[in-house]
Amino acid sequence: MPTSWADSVAAEASAAGSGVGSANNGAIGTNSGSNRSAYVPPHLRNRPSSATQPPPVSYAGPVSSANDRVPGQGETFQGVNRWAGPRVGGGISTGGGRGTGGGWNNSRSNWGRPREREVNPFEDDDNSEQVFGDQENTGINFDAYEDIPVETSGDNVPPPVNTFAEIDLGDALNENIRRCKYVKPTPVQRHAIPISLAGRDLMACAQTGSGKTAAFCFPIISGIMRGQHGQRPPRVPRMAFPLALILSPTRELSCQIHDEAKKFSYQTGVRVVVAYGGAPINQQLRDLERGVDILVATPGRLVDLLERARVSLQLIRYLALDEADRMLDMGFEPQIRKIVQQMDMPPPGVRQTMLFSATFPKEIQRLAADFLSNYIFLAVGRVGSSTDLIVQRVEYVHESDKRSHLMDLLHAQRANGVHGKQALTLVFVETKKGADALEHWLCMNSFPATAIHGDRTQQEREQALRSFKTGNTPILVATDVAARGLDIPHVAHVVNFDLPNDIDDYVHRIGRTGRAGKSGLATAFFNENNTSLARALSDLMQESNQEVPAWLARFAARSGHGKSRRGGGRFGGRDFRRDSSFTRGGSDYYGGGGNFSGGYGAAPSYGAPAGYGGAYNPGVTSAWD
Numbered sequence: 001m002p003t004s005w006a007d008s009v010a011a012e013a014s015a016a017g018s019g020v021g022s023a024n025n026g027a028i029g030t031n032s033g034s035n036r037s038a039y040v041p042p043h044l045r046n047r048p049s050s051a052t053q054p055p056p057v058s059y060a061g062p063v064s065s066a067n068d069r070v071p072g073q074g075e076t077f078q079g080v081n082r083w084a085g086p087r088v089g090g091g092i093s094t095g096g097g098r099g100t101g102g103g104w105n106n107s108r109s110n111w112g113r114p115r116e117r118e119v120n121p122f123e124d125d126d127n128s129e130q131v132f133g134d135q136e137n138t139g140i141n142f143d144a145y146e147d148i149p150v151e152t153s154g155d156n157v158p159p160p161v162n163t164f165a166e167i168d169l170g171d172a173l174n175e176n177i178r179r180c181k182y183v184k185p186t187p188v189q190r191h192a193i194p195i196s197l198a199g200r201d202l203m204a205c206a207q208t209g210s211g212k213t214a215a216f217c218f219p220i221i222s223g224i225m226r227g228q229h230g231q232r233p234p235r236v237p238r239m240a241f242p243l244a245l246i247l248s249p250t251r252e253l254s255c256q257i258h259d260e261a262k263k264f265s266y267q268t269g270v271r272v273v274v275a276y277g278g279a280p281i282n283q284q285l286r287d288l289e290r291g292v293d294i295l296v297a298t299p300g301r302l303v304d305l306l307e308r309a310r311v312s313l314q315l316i317r318y319l320a321l322d323e324a325d326r327m328l329d330m331g332f333e334p335q336i337r338k339i340v341q342q343m344d345m346p347p348p349g350v351r352q353t354m355l356f357s358a359t360f361p362k363e364i365q366r367l368a369a370d371f372l373s374n375y376i377f378l379a380v381g382r383v384g385s386s387t388d389l390i391v392q393r394v395e396y397v398h399e400s401d402k403r404s405h406l407m408d409l410l411h412a413q414r415a416n417g418v419h420g421k422q423a424l425t426l427v428f429v430e431t432k433k434g435a436d437a438l439e440h441w442l443c444m445n446s447f448p449a450t451a452i453h454g455d456r457t458q459q460e461r462e463q464a465l466r467s468f469k470t471g472n473t474p475i476l477v478a479t480d481v482a483a484r485g486l487d488i489p490h491v492a493h494v495v496n497f498d499l500p501n502d503i504d505d506y507v508h509r510i511g512r513t514g515r516a517g518k519s520g521l522a523t524a525f526f527n528e529n530n531t532s533l534a535r536a537l538s539d540l541m542q543e544s545n546q547e548v549p550a551w552l553a554r555f556a557a558r559s560g561h562g563k564s565r566r567g568g569g570r571f572g573g574r575d576f577r578r579d580s581s582f583t584r585g586g587s588d589y590y591g592g593g594g595n596f597s598g599g600y601g602a603a604p605s606y607g608a609p610a611g612y613g614g615a616y617n618p619g620v621t622s623a624w625d
């Protein structure tokens, strides 16, 4: 059995009696007899140590005693055909889910483990409010989203809701929404939650920072609370049977989704576990053994768990792929196919599948259709577009001038004090070496910087992220490993020191600022090396109502091969299923079952179809897990 450095550290830690769970502040602990630090994965921090833990109390709500029952040896629940019977739909539920149902898997008394005390996941928020002031936590600027165009296509699309109160998500979940200070649903939530609650498969595209995580977590948690799943876990020693699987491309993003899902499911009885590479697998195995309803994972670690026969996917009712286009591109597709199609996961139509991203190239949409059944396509804002909340600047900077130019920017930022003391700056570079070198150079020049990339240990990666988030090191130099999904409050400025090759990567990178209705600034250094991006960048900026410098427009006009994948001026949805019915200047790109709504008064200028145009580049996969 393979063992990693992290495992051996964990083993050492437990042998020394220090207990991985004993760290409670995210600090890296030190073993008594050694100077080696014990790695405490983020999802275990803030857990009370066993020594200080109060007597176990159950989750707030009653967990049905039936949940604890497992069939006797040889007993099966569903007969021969596991997939028999329709998926339970449910519409916008009016019954069940009141409070605290939880899944079959939330109280593994059959494994003789006491129930744990559930740590209050909202405690951390209070601490961060003290560091940064609480003005940022009071909710979203909904005015910023008022005019957003929305496109849905597919059969019988359930209508959107305007408030959380219109949806019966269950009391406990509603209470957690209140604790999160979510006053009303964001546009993607307004549309996606009713669709998912109705049991429909969904491919959803919505701008960065617009609340997609909650859009897929709420229906999953609510569905599990309502007990929509029909099977009880078979008795297989030490094998976990999650009911929902959420996959994401990076370890840090999986941790973040896990943290969010824990908040949303607090006191619901729904148990969330995370599994990701680079952290001790033994601890993750122990977590899984305690029971899991929702498993959040990176693909590599999940494949490992499946191969060790420690996780079975046969009870999966909900599958969510976050950053779905990334998960299905060349880097991850084989692993995703293995997990979804070659193990024991129920097929489309039996499980419910939800794909979310801010970008969805047509080729990837086509691939994704394999995983879906009679799905609804939802686009909130322009597919693959950036939000208008981000002011985008592009500056022509020769390769050799980039460092001094960055320093000028940072000096100006400091001098103006525009963003205040706690403003964070995220600087994207192309290579891991480049990240190390720039971090070093910044530090040498008295700019407190840290770096995150795929060659750093998990411990170093998390430490860098923590130091950045808390403002201790307000400059983070990163490769694309930090480009997607990370929700770091107070990132005021994203600098594309090296521009990516693919416009979608640019969209995700700049989306680390201007989140949840707040404004942000993104500066890109452009030179001859980026010619192939000129057209797409110029189109994107135009679509986002940004000023395109004349020199960039000239580059765009000149770059024959830099064909825009955006088709120019298109807004609203872009469901690839509709391409065949599209005719230039003609009928109904949005007709025939598609719904378009939005505040952009002018008629859409459709431009050329198939904006994707083969320009998609799987990107710098080496930066990823």
Ligand SMILES: Nc1ncnc2c1ncn2[C@@H]1O[C@H](COP(=O)(O)OP(=O)(O)OP(=O)(O)O)[C@@H](O)[C@H]1O
Binding pocket: 139, 140, 181, 182, 183, 184, 185, 186, 189, 206, 207, 208, 209, 210, 211, 212, 213, 214, 357, 358, 484, 485, 486, 487, 511, 512, 515, 516
């Ligand atoms: N209804 C809401 N009201 C207020 N804030 C919200 C609401 N929904 C989500 N948020 C906040 O908005 C921020 C962005 O949400 P989230 O990280 O889910 O965005 P995203 O769409 O997944 O972004 P990305 O495309 O970058 O992954 C988070 O801080 C989240 O807590």
